[in-house]
Amino acid sequence: MSRLKKAPAYLLITALLSSSLPIHAETFNSLPEIGTTAASTLTIEKELEYGDAYMRMLRASRPIISDPLLADYVQDLGHRLVANANDVRTPFNFFLIQNREINAFAFFGGYVALHSGLFLYAKSESEFASVVAHEIAHITQRHLARSMEDQAKKSPATMAAMIGSLMLAIASPEAGMAALHATTAASVQGQINYTRSNEKEADRIGIATLAKSGFDVQAMPRFFGRLADQYRYASKPPAMLLTHPLPEDRISDTRSRANQFPARRVEPSDRYLLARSRIVARFAGLESEAALDWFDRKLRKAKGQQKLALNYGKALVLIDTGKYQEAHALLDPLLVAEPNNRFFIDSATDLDIAEKKYDTAISRLQSALKQSPEQKVLRLNLAHTYQEAGKVDDSLSMLLRYTYDNPKDTNGWYxxxxxxxxxxxxxxELAARAELLALRGLWDKAIKNYIQASQLVEVNSLDQARYDARIDQLRLSREKFAAL
Known part of the structure; x- marks a missing residue:
């Protein structure tokens, strides 16, 4: 499916996460479960409010990857891990930010952000999952809330000041960072020690979650060790090492913990390899020739499923550069071998649309939807194909239902x-664009759109009543947002 326009990026604060203290392997199981103690200052309900506000700001300020296939993959992987995690108190949402820096961060309300650069560095799905499991543990153990509560005990005004600073850091990074430093300056050493224990706990719990989810637990120390070795003497380490430092004792701790679990051979994940190729082809910021060169170099040594995934990625680059016959030569055999693979269906749809073979694409997607009628990627692909084919009524029918089912998916509203x-x-049209604006926390613009829409429709009509009711809802949301 064709890519949507991305918003400009800037750096979000990912402070309050640091390195671990030394710990011996035999003490892992005796670590206290301290992740449930933050409720006295910041309730789960309030965390959910802050999380929703953060997410709206991020949509407006960061280049979030809205690609339905990749979104589907990271959500499935994340929820596989959450299903095997303990102390889950919030819904979880996983999403990708287009950034070649190796980083990930978690924040209030179960939101986990993953940089696309992780795909370029993690050599297996288990390595990628080890980062996700670590971030899930930060949320289930309420590390951010606990850090704030710890500061609030020292100063009654600190909790409100820190939350305000964190919110400001998203809206205005320089001002927010300055405010946060001023808020915590009196107790910097205590903050560092507290967050070191958070990292230790997140590693321990993350490894347990990896094991229960069927991943290779050795992936965490392996990934951490490779990252530390590569950037040990770098003048500018990746963002992940600034927010999650990796001293040797932390790597040793994760290795000792992983060794307590039975060895498990995990087969390579086809979906991870395909997602990785899609990232390289479309979201790594590479020029087409550089991307093709990357795939060709990898293909010289590749075998089996890895070769299949690399050919898929190369086909995407060829589609995007108008080399349709070369793309067919790579993609057609993949689709014959796996006709129900959504990655292949999606790219075949792109190719059909580029060649104006709309009926072929529609027939393939309709057939796939009979087997999976609620599959989001297929539904969006079919709606998009109808639109490109000039069958706007069919597209509208699908999109009205889709946005009702998925009101927070910007793809549907766009x-x-x-x-x-x-x-x-x-x-x-104004109403749909208003929903996009609201998802980005741009309340005034969203309300203005709905007011214009209300003025355009017949007076006292059902549409006008619906638009006016939505205006009232958005005003209330704006007040709650401002109150945070």
Missing amino acids: MLAQAQGEKGNRAA
């Missing part, structure tokens, strides 16, 4: 706004 615009439904 496509719905386009379809309404093509039909000349100006009021409905």
Whole structure:
């Protein structure tokens, strides 16, 4: 499916996460479970409010990858881990940020952000999952809330000041960072010691979650060790090492803990390899020739599923550069071998649309949807194909249902706004764009759009009543947002 326009990026604060203290392997099982003690200052309900606010700000300020296939993959992987985690008190949402820096961070309300650069560095799905499991542990153990509560005990005004600074850090990084430093300056050493224990706990719990989820637990020390070795003497280490330092004792701790679990041989993940190739082809910031060179170099040594995934990635680059016959030569055999593979269906759809073979794409997608009628990637692909084929009514029908089912998916609202615009439904187009603005926390602009939409439709009509009701809802949301 074609990519949507990305917002400009800037750096989000990922402080309050640091390195671990020395610990012997035999003491792992005796570590206290201290992740449930933060409720006295910051409730779960309040964390959910802050998490929703953070996410809206991130959509407005960071280049979040809205690619449905990749979003589907990281959500599935994340929820596989969450299903085997303890102390889960919030829903979880996993998403990708287009950034070649190796980093990940977790914040209030179960949100876990993963930089696309992790795909370029993690050599297996288990290594990638080890980072995700670590971030999940930060949330289930409420490390951010506990850090703030620890500071609030020292100063009653610190909790409000730190939360305000963190929110400000997203809206205005320089001001937010300065405010945060001022807030914590009196107790920097205590903060560092507290967050070191958080890292130790997140490693321990993350490894246990990896084991229960069927991943290779050795992946965590292996990934950490390789990262530390590569950047040991770097003048500018990756963001992940600034927020999650890796001293030798921490790597030893994770290795000792991993050795307590039975050895497990984990087969390579086809979906991880395909997702990785998709990242390289479309989200690594490489020029087409550089991307093709990367795939060709890897293909010289590749075998089996790895070769299949690399050919898929190379086909994507060829599609995007208009080399359709070369793309067919790589993609057609993949689709014949695995006709139900959503990665291959998606790229075949891109190729069909580029060649204006709309009926072929529609037939393939309709067939796939009979087997998986609620599959989001297939639904969006079919709606997009209808739109490209000029069958706007069919696209609108699908998108109205899709946005109802998935009100926080920006892809659906973006496509719905386009379809309404093509039909000349100006009021409905404004309403769809208003929902996109609201998802980015741009409340005033969203309300303005709905007011314009209300003025365009018939007075006292059902549409006007619906738009006016939504205006009231958005105003209430704006007040709650401002109050945070």
